[in-house]
Structure formats: structure tokens, C-alpha cells
Amino acid sequence: MFIELGHFALILALVLAVVQTVLPLLGASRGWDSAMAAGGPAATAQFGCLALAFGALTYGFVTSDFSLSLVAANSHTDKPMLYKVTGVWGNHEGSMLLWCVILALYAAMAATFGTNLRPSLRARVLGVQGAISVAFLSFLIFTSNPFTRLSVPPMNGSDLNPLLQDPGLAFHPPFLYLGYVGLSMAFSFAVAALIEGRVDAAWGRWVRPWTLAAWLFLTVGIALGSWWAYYELGWGGFWFWDPVENASFMPWLIAAALLHSAIVVEKREALKSWTILLAILAFGFSLIGAFIVRSGVLTSVHAFANDPERGVYLLAITGVFMGGALMLYAVRASAMEAKGVFGLASRESALVANNVLLAVSAFVVFIGTVWPLLAEMVWDRKLSVGAPFFDAAFTPFMVALAALLPLGSLMPWKRAKMDRVMAPLWGALALSITMGALVWVIQTGGSMLAPFGAVLASWVVMGVLVDLWTRAGRGREFSAKIRRLRRLPRADWGKSVAHTGFGVTLFGICALTAWQVEDIRVAQEGESFDVAGYTITLADVRGARGPNYEATLAVMEIARGDRSVATLIPEKRFYPVARMPTTEAAIDNGILRDIYVVIGDPQDGGGWAVRTYIKPFANWIWAGCIIMALGGCLSLSDRRHRVAAGAAKAPPAAVPAE
Incomplete structure (x- = not known):
């Protein structure tokens, strides 16, 4: 019933x-x-x-x-x-x-x-x-x-x-949907404003918290999905540029651009047309993501369905809402005139550059994701676009974005003088370059990726500290600076925390990519082998049963010199009902490195396939995502987002003539 x-x-x-x-x-x-x-x-x-x-x-x-x-x-x-x-x-x-x-x-x-x-x-x-x-x-x-x-x-x-x-996948979809669907509110505000033909500062204040909430949930959802892929799939990676991964990443990039653009609308009543367009595109990419996941046109381990008929329906929904909104935008965009005027060197210009970098990077990901489908439809050719393309095409935009962040944060509205902006940043730049040189010396040559990542990450984090110290007031006593910092709006603290998280994630990705060590071999029970200074012993392999699966467990002893580091138990599971095997990696997590081991299948000549990875700074990737999400929470808790942000001011009461 x-x-x-x-x-x-x-x-x-x-x-x-x-x-x-x-x-x-x-x-x-x-x-x-x-x-x-x-x-x-x-x-x-x-x-x-x-x-x-x-x-x-x-x-x-x-x-x-x-x-x-x-x-x-x-x-x-x-x-x-x-x-x-x-x-x-x-x-x-x-x-x-x-x-x-x-x-x-x-x-x-x-x-x-x-x-x-x-x-x-x-x-x-x-x-x-x-x-x-x-x-x-x-x-x-x-x-x-x-x-x-x-x-x-x-x-x-x-x-x-x-x-x-898996617990990671238990919570990953709800958070993603809270982000995906949350962008519908920005879309609804944009279409409503186009119908009315009116976009003002109050509209910018109202659209920001909805976008911020969606971006926050997307950040958590993407991080959970990346973490799940890292420890569950057994391949040792955190991002594969899979079509469904990209489907969640594109709205995140556009939402980040929309957040920064809405600030300009609220503060300066500029970039109105651009902000409306971003609001439409942000939800549009969410709809495209739903189509990719459920239509079966692109193959992915994350896909929910493989039903072309459902895909056609979703494509029709996307076409109706995106097409209708863009047609309305074309008709009404001329009415969204900007009031604020700003110079080439200004905070507004820095935010425009931020928007362009984020939007173009999203379209690069989009082209790489759909290109195999277009190639098959138009030229009847099967192509594969993988990580090398995305790494080469996407990375320069993130490098430019990281380089711009400290400058944009310190620039004043309307017009800025670059010598004044750079004055407090020269020390941060010198320290960042020193950090990169130190990393290069420690790694004793090799790839420049980690030193370059250290420079960029340090530049972003140092820029945040310089921005906060500058806002605390020059020439003030230390106690007065602290009091002034404590009175800063939560939205400003949220921005600083989120930018710090971006820097931490950036360094984690660069360090992991540059310094990861991988070892694949066949090992006998009782055999020991060395990987990057660690001695790993396959002590035992035995069977076990779970509530709805059968498993093969490997007991692997990890030591460094004479010191025991950890005992790891990776699993190979088989689910009889689903007739499907899975790999359960075992990971010794640390602040500076992860030891990651996977047990594979038994080999014909005896022994077991064993994969071992030493992953430096892996957890910094997700720590940075958590910090970014905390920054979003801080901004969302700002009183200005909760108390009648969009309320029109009541006209002053008329004063009777004497």
C-alpha cells in the first residue's frame, strides 16, 4: 500500500x-x-x-x-x-x-x-x-x-x-546531484531576469548564494568520486578524464566562473550579459552531463544506463531549455547594459580574465569529451581522446589562472596601478621561486613538474596571506591587525580559504604526477621485494567470505629498514549474484605519501600478480578539495547571503512640509 x-x-x-x-x-x-x-x-x-x-x-x-x-x-x-x-x-x-x-x-x-x-x-x-x-x-x-x-x-x-x-559511492551521487540540480536555480534566475528585462545588483546578490551552494556540493561530489576511483578501482589514479568525470567537471568550472562574474554584477553592475550567459551555460552543462551518463552514447564505468530512447528524451529536454533560454538571451541581451566602467588594469578586468580562462577550459574539456562521438557520426571513424590531450590542452589554462589569482585579489575596483599592486607581492614571488628551487634540489634533478607546481602553489597561498595582511591595514599594530581581520566578512574569509585549497590541490597533483613510483611483478608467498626504499613482503594469501561476496585476501608486510611500517590486506572480490569481480586496494595513508598495494590474479607458473605504488602527497589533492569546500561553507554562512539580500529598499517616508 x-x-x-x-x-x-x-x-x-x-x-x-x-x-x-x-x-x-x-x-x-x-x-x-x-x-x-x-x-x-x-x-x-x-x-x-x-x-x-x-x-x-x-x-x-x-x-x-x-x-x-x-x-x-x-x-x-x-x-x-x-x-x-x-x-x-x-x-x-x-x-x-x-x-x-x-x-x-x-x-x-x-x-x-x-x-x-x-x-x-x-x-x-x-x-x-x-x-x-x-x-x-x-x-x-x-x-x-x-x-x-x-x-x-x-x-x-x-x-x-x-x-x-562502497561508502564513497554511497554519498557521491547525492552530492553531485545537489550541485548539478542546484545550478537550475541560477538558470531560473537568469531566465526570469531575461523575461523581465532587468538585471541589477540585487539580482547579483540573490544568484550568488544559489550558485555558491551548487559549486560547494559539486566540489564535494567530485572529490568523493575521485577518492573512490583512487582506492576502489585498483588502478592507482585519481582522475582518468572519463566522459562522466568530465560531465561533472564542466559545470564546476562554469559555476566557478559564474560565482566570480556575479560579484562584478553585485559590486559594479557590469558584466550583466556575460553573467546571464554563464548561468544558462552552467545548467546547460548539467543537462549535457545527464545526457552523457544516461544515453549510452559514450562508454563509462560510471554510466547509469545504456538506452538511446531515453537519451533522445534527455537531448530534447536539453534542446528545449537551452535553445529557448539562448533565444531569449539573444532577444534581450541588448537590454542588459552595463553601468560600471573600468580600466584595463582593475579587479573587474582580472575577474573577466578569470571568467575567460575557466569558460575556455570548460569548452576544451567539452570538445575532448564529445570529439570521439562527432568523429564517428561525421567521418565514421573511431577515435579515442585520452589523458595526454586533456593534460596538454587543459593545464595551461589552470597555470594562467593560478598565476592571476593573487594579482586579481589585490587589485582595486575600477582602475589599478600595477606597481602598487605588485609592491606587496614581490616578497611572495621571491619565496615562491625559492620554494620551487628547494623542491628541485631535493628531488636531485628529474622532471620540472614538481618544482613548477611548488612555485605556483606557493604563489597562490602566499598571495592569499598577502591579501589578508594588506586588508588588515598597513602601519597598524599587530593586535589591531588581528582585530581587523576578525571583523572581515565571512565571504572574504571564504574566498581566501577556497583559494588556499586550490593551491594545496595544485601542489598535490603536480607532486603525485612527478614523483609517483610504480612496481608491477609476480610475487610468491613469502617473497620480499624493494620499492622506493620500502621492503614489501607477500606474507600470505587466503580466501574469505563477505556478506554477499567471496574474496581472496593478501597479507602484505611493509617495512623500511628494520622498522615495520604497516600490514596491508588488499582483496580481490567476486560477487556471485552479479557475476562480477572487483579489486579492493589496501592503502597506508600518510601526510607525505601513500603506500598503495593491489593483489591480482594467480599466475600459471605460480605466484600472484602484485602492483605497488608509492604516491607522494596524494592526500593533499583531497585535502585541498576539503579546504575549498570549507571556503564555500564560510562564504555561504555570510550574513549578507541570509538577510534580505535582494530586498528592494523601502522609499523614505515623506516629510510633511511645515
Whole structure:
């Protein structure tokens, strides 16, 4: 009965989404206050219905209700409870339901917290958001219904994809969807502003927190996915430039550009047209990502579905919303005139350069991702675009971005003098070059990647410190500087923390890429071998059973000289129901290095395939991502984002004439 109630709630949510779309947009165009006001209750009710539907589907998975086709295909009675719950979104239909729940959640939040918006703008934002819900709920109900019943339920299910039975993947999709779908709010604000023909500082203040929240969730989601790929897939890497990885990375880059562009709109009422375009593109790349993941046009270990018919529907959704928004943009862009005037050397110009670098890098990733598909469609040639292309084409933009960050942070608005901007930065530049030289000396020659990364990372972090010290005031006593720093807005602290995280991640990537040591061999039980100063002994190999898998465990002793470092137990698992093997790497994590070991298959001549990696500064990559996310949280907690940011100022009361 509860399952049927959830199914009914899903259909009712579609009806409410239609109401949320039609009434506010019609009311805003006709000036009907009651119709505009209907958008808020409709959005809240739609979220309630979808939350009920999601709860019903979760109940089906938890209770192993195999009369549900989705549960039978993606669950099993022996599966641990955590993965029964996460199995709800570990498939195409359930993940699309989660997408719709989050879409409705954002609309409900806009209805709740947007009461100080202009009524017409609020109504149009909710109307556009409702239209997106109508499209995805229609897609869900008519092509991917998660509540489809089986006439003859099986005794047991087919189990969840073993690669998804992992804590990292349990939380990775929800965070990604909070980011993907969160960008729909920026899109709705952009389209609403185009309909009204009005973009002002208040609009910039309102669009920033929504974009910031989406960027924050995307950062966490991408980091979790990268971490999962690092320890779960057994290949020892953190980023493969896989199409689905790229599908999440492109919106992240555009969202970062949008965040910086919205600052210019808020502070200087400039870059209005560009900011609107970025808001449209950010959500557009999210829709493209959904198409890539679910259409099967590009092969990926992360893909949810391989169904061209569903892909056509998603492509149609992308075409309608992107095409409609861009047509509206073409008609209205001339009305988005910038008021602020700024010089070539100014903070505005630095933010423009930041935007160009981020946007062009996103399009480079996009071209590399879709080029194999275009080559097959147009020239009937099968091509593969891999890491060498992306590394060569993408890296220069990130280098330029890192070089620009400290300069842009110190530049004043409107116009700047470069000699004054550089004055406090010469010391930071000297220290950064010294750090690079020190790294080069320590590594005793070899690749210049690590020293160059050390220079860039130090430059970014030192630039943050110089910016903070400069803002504390020159010529002040130390205690006065500290008091001034403590009074800085949280958004400013958030910017500094996020930029620091970017520098930490940058160094981690460069150091890991330059200094990683890899060893692949066949080892006998009891045999020892040396890798980069560590002695590794394959002490034992034995079998074991898990709750829903069989495993081969290897006990590997790690020592350095006479000192024991760790005992690692990598696994090779086999899931009988899914008929699928997985590799479980064992990692000794450290601040300065990871020791990463993988056990492979038994060899015909005896022994076992063993892979060993020594990975310097690997954890700095994810530590930097965490720091960036903390910076986003700090900025999001700024009081200016929470207290009537977009409220129009009330006109002063008239003073009666004497």
C-alpha cells in the first residue's frame, strides 16, 4: 500500500509542477497577485509529494520488495543495509527520482527564503523552476517509472553493481546531484531576469548564494568520486578524464566562473550579459552531463544506463531549455547594459580574465569529451581522446589562472596601478621561486613538474596571506591587525580559504604526477621485494567470505629498514549474484605519501600478480578539495547571503512640509 501511495504522490507531483509553472508565469505577465502567490505553496507541496515518493521507494529497497522491478534488478537480501538504502539511487530510475526531489527542494527553498524578492521576479523564478520539474517528472513517469511492478516477483534480486557497493559511492551521487540540480536555480534566475528585462545588483546578490551552494556540493561530489576511483578501482589514479568525470567537471568550472562574474554584477553592475550567459551555460552543462551518463552514447564505468530512447528524451529536454533560454538571451541581451566602467588594469578586468580562462577550459574539456562521438557520426571513424590531450590542452589554462589569482585579489575596483599592486607581492614571488628551487634540489634533478607546481602553489597561498595582511591595514599594530581581520566578512574569509585549497590541490597533483613510483611483478608467498626504499613482503594469501561476496585476501608486510611500517590486506572480490569481480586496494595513508598495494590474479607458473605504488602527497589533492569546500561553507554562512539580500529598499517616508 505504501508503494502505491508513493506512486500516486509521484503523479500528483507532476500535476503540482504544472500548477507551479503556469500560475506564477501567467500571474507575473498579467499582474495577478493571487496567481503569483500560488507558486510558493505549489512548490512546497510538490517537494512534499516527491519526498513521500522517495521514501516509499526507499522502503521498497529496505524491505526487499522484489515485486518492484527496480528492487529486483538492483538489490538482494544478502546485501548490507547501507547498500540497500544507497541502491535507491544506484540505478537510472532511482537516481532520476532523487534528481526530481532535489529539483523540488530547491524550488521550495526559493519559495521559503525568497519572500523579499520582487513578487514578479519570485513568481517567474518559481515558474521556470516548475517547468524544469515538469520536463523531468514527465521523463521519469513515462520512460523510467521506478514503481513498475512485476507480475511474478522473483525469490531474490539481482544485486547492485558491486562497484557501487562502497561508502564513497554511497554519498557521491547525492552530492553531485545537489550541485548539478542546484545550478537550475541560477538558470531560473537568469531566465526570469531575461523575461523581465532587468538585471541589477540585487539580482547579483540573490544568484550568488544559489550558485555558491551548487559549486560547494559539486566540489564535494567530485572529490568523493575521485577518492573512490583512487582506492576502489585498483588502478592507482585519481582522475582518468572519463566522459562522466568530465560531465561533472564542466559545470564546476562554469559555476566557478559564474560565482566570480556575479560579484562584478553585485559590486559594479557590469558584466550583466556575460553573467546571464554563464548561468544558462552552467545548467546547460548539467543537462549535457545527464545526457552523457544516461544515453549510452559514450562508454563509462560510471554510466547509469545504456538506452538511446531515453537519451533522445534527455537531448530534447536539453534542446528545449537551452535553445529557448539562448533565444531569449539573444532577444534581450541588448537590454542588459552595463553601468560600471573600468580600466584595463582593475579587479573587474582580472575577474573577466578569470571568467575567460575557466569558460575556455570548460569548452576544451567539452570538445575532448564529445570529439570521439562527432568523429564517428561525421567521418565514421573511431577515435579515442585520452589523458595526454586533456593534460596538454587543459593545464595551461589552470597555470594562467593560478598565476592571476593573487594579482586579481589585490587589485582595486575600477582602475589599478600595477606597481602598487605588485609592491606587496614581490616578497611572495621571491619565496615562491625559492620554494620551487628547494623542491628541485631535493628531488636531485628529474622532471620540472614538481618544482613548477611548488612555485605556483606557493604563489597562490602566499598571495592569499598577502591579501589578508594588506586588508588588515598597513602601519597598524599587530593586535589591531588581528582585530581587523576578525571583523572581515565571512565571504572574504571564504574566498581566501577556497583559494588556499586550490593551491594545496595544485601542489598535490603536480607532486603525485612527478614523483609517483610504480612496481608491477609476480610475487610468491613469502617473497620480499624493494620499492622506493620500502621492503614489501607477500606474507600470505587466503580466501574469505563477505556478506554477499567471496574474496581472496593478501597479507602484505611493509617495512623500511628494520622498522615495520604497516600490514596491508588488499582483496580481490567476486560477487556471485552479479557475476562480477572487483579489486579492493589496501592503502597506508600518510601526510607525505601513500603506500598503495593491489593483489591480482594467480599466475600459471605460480605466484600472484602484485602492483605497488608509492604516491607522494596524494592526500593533499583531497585535502585541498576539503579546504575549498570549507571556503564555500564560510562564504555561504555570510550574513549578507541570509538577510534580505535582494530586498528592494523601502522609499523614505515623506516629510510633511511645515
